Amino acid sequence: MVVQAAHNLWVPIVTLLIAFMLSALPMLEWVQWGWPEWVLIVFIYWVIALPHRFGLGWAFILGLLLDLLQGNHLGVNALAMVVVTFFAMLMYRRLRMYRAWQQAFVIFVLVAINQCISYWFQGIGSNASSGLWFLLPAPVSGVLWLWLFVVLRGVRRAFKVA
Amino acid sequence: MFKGDWIARRLVIDPLFKGRSTVKKFIIYGLISISLIVADYQFDQMQRIRGWLSLAVTPVQWLVDVPQRSWTWLDERLQVRDELIAENKQLRAQTLLAERRVQKLAALTVENFRLRDLLNSSEQLDEKVIVSELIGINSDPFTHQVIINNGFNSGAFVGQPVLDATGVMGQITSTSAFTSRVLLITDADHAIPVQVNRNGLRSVAYGLGQYDYLELQDLSDTADIEVGDILVSSGLGLRFPKGYPVAKVIEVKHSAGQDFAKVLAKPTAQLDRSRHLLLIETPQQQNIASQGDN
Numbered sequence: 130m131v132v133q134a135a136h137n138l139w140v141p142i143v144t145l146l147i148a149f150m151l152s153a154l155p156m157l158e159w160v161q162w163g164w165p166e167w168v169l170i171v172f173i174y175w176v177i178a179l180p181h182r183f184g185l186g187w188a189f190i191l192g193l194l195l196d197l198l199q200g201n202h203l204g205v206n207a208l209a210m211v212v213v214t215f216f217a218m219l220m221y222r223r224l225r226m227y228r229a230w231q232q233a234f235v236i237f238v239l240v241a242i243n244q245c246i247s248y249w250f251q252g253i254g255s256n257a258s259s260g261l262w263f264l265l266p267a268p269v270s271g272v273l274w275l276w277l278f279v280v281l282r283g284v285r286r287a288f289k290v291a
Numbered sequence: 292m293f294k295g296d297w298i299a300r301r302l303v304i305d306p307l308f309k310g311r312s313t314v315k316k317f318i319i320y321g322l323i324s325i326s327l328i329v330a331d332y333q334f335d336q337m338q339r340i341r342g343w344l345s346l347a348v349t350p351v352q353w354l355v356d357v358p359q360r361s362w363t364w365l366d367e368r369l370q371v372r373d374e375l376i377a378e379n380k381q382l383r384a385q386t387l388l389a390e391r392r393v394q395k396l397a398a399l400t401v402e403n404f405r406l407r408d409l410l411n412s413s414e415q416l417d418e419k420v421i422v423s424e425l426i427g428i429n430s431d432p433f434t435h436q437v438i439i440n441n442g443f444n445s446g447a448f449v450g451q452p453v454l455d456a457t458g459v460m461g462q463i464t465s466t467s468a469f470t471s472r473v474l475l476i477t478d479a480d481h482a483i484p485v486q487v488n489r490n491g492l493r494s495v496a497y498g499l500g501q502y503d504y505l506e507l508q509d510l511s512d513t514a515d516i517e518v519g520d521i522l523v524s525s526g527l528g529l530r531f532p533k534g535y536p537v538a539k540v541i542e543v544k545h546s547a548g549q550d551f552a553k554v555l556a557k558p559t560a561q562l563d564r565s566r567h568l569l570l571i572e573t574p575q576q577q578n579i580a581s582q583g584d585n
Binding site: 149155160203204218 | 316317323328331337344345349350427429465472491502
């Protein structure tokens with residue numbers, strides 16, 4: 130996790146910062162329901178691309194920051210991020226080989242897991258219930274991945290992040 | 292290639308497989324997260340820790356608000372002279388009207404003090420007001436929260452009631468040095484004690500997680516409540532000051548066989564629009580704040 134100029138690690142950090150800003154943008158209510166999990170999918174990209182640099186420690190800290198930003202109970206997003214990152218790390222080799230739509234499907238499943246964990250742990254003792262709408266960011270994130278993957282790969286190559 | 296060679300290369304090249312450290316790390320971070328969640332649900336002290344940690348994300352919240360702020364700034368500077376003059380006139384008229392009311396209010400306040408003296412009541416009417424500005428709304432659709440630009444450095448505290456120009460908006464649920472988080476009255480976890488302005492009937496208005504509705508769940512079927520009644524804060528529960536408008540009743544449903552009427556009300560505050568908010572501080576509130584329970 131040591132940031133060295135030669136590896137250009139500031140690039141992923143900037144993309145993650147942008148992801149944080151996107152996730153905090155004020156939105157119309159119906160857009161909010163389907164708003165993709167920007168931080169999670171950007172981070173998954175960097176885990177797949179550079180698994181020796183981005184691991185569970187990063188996932189935990191990013192999740193914690195997300196909790197603070199969204200006012201969730203501390204640790205909810207941290208747990209979800211750690212679990213999802215663990216899965217991503219187990220299969221990053223396979224993911225790299227997959228075709229775009231196969232990757233998108235895996236992202237869909239990973240984001241769905243993330244949504245389930247954060248929804249269950251956040252919802253303890255609350256009387257909010259809106260069916261399965263909380264899963265909507267999962268398909269949206271999957272579709273977004275097709276585009277995001279190309280963009281982030283371009284960024285990684287342009288800046289020679291290693 | 293020998294098998295041992297292959298494993299050795301993996302160990303050297305790919306630190307991921309070094310002694311199964313991924314699984315170990317996963318378990319450790321998972322356990323830390325879960326204990327954090329439990330601690331956050333259980334202990335009030337976490338509020339303070341969260342307050343300090345929130346400083347880390349404050350820059351992001353400010354950055355996100357930049358487009359809106361710069362738009363307002365530009366808009367104010369690019370407005371045409373005529374429009375400004377018209378707005379100025381209108382504001383003057385409003386000020387006049389408001390001043391007339393204030394004059395009347397002064398007389399009423401004095402009268403109220405006298406009557407309270409007669410009743411030997413110790414309750415004070417003075418409330419301290421801080422004007423605050425909204426800098427962010429929560430992007431999570433499960434919770435109705437907004438973020439304001441006053442933290443504990445400028446006197447905001449957990450439990451402080453928040454109003455806008457037209458009614459009660461919510462209360463502060465966590466503070467950091469420069470920002471605070473406000474839980475709106477429509478959040479599914481929020482309830483506010485109210486009474487009907489017309490006849491003093493007491494009830495509690497629960498949030499439903501929808502910006503347009505509050506629900507009164509505990510009024511009997513025969514209770515005297517009608518569509519159009521104004522609900523004001525009752526001051527019971529010692530959290531919200533008494534007498535501020537909360538909501539207007541928009542639907543009363545009686546159904547045979549049910550003990551309770553179903554009453555829906557629409558918040559009078561513009562929960563999804565207001566940008567300038569008032570933080571109220573009453574003497575009772577200060578006591579609550581110093582006791583530190585929330």
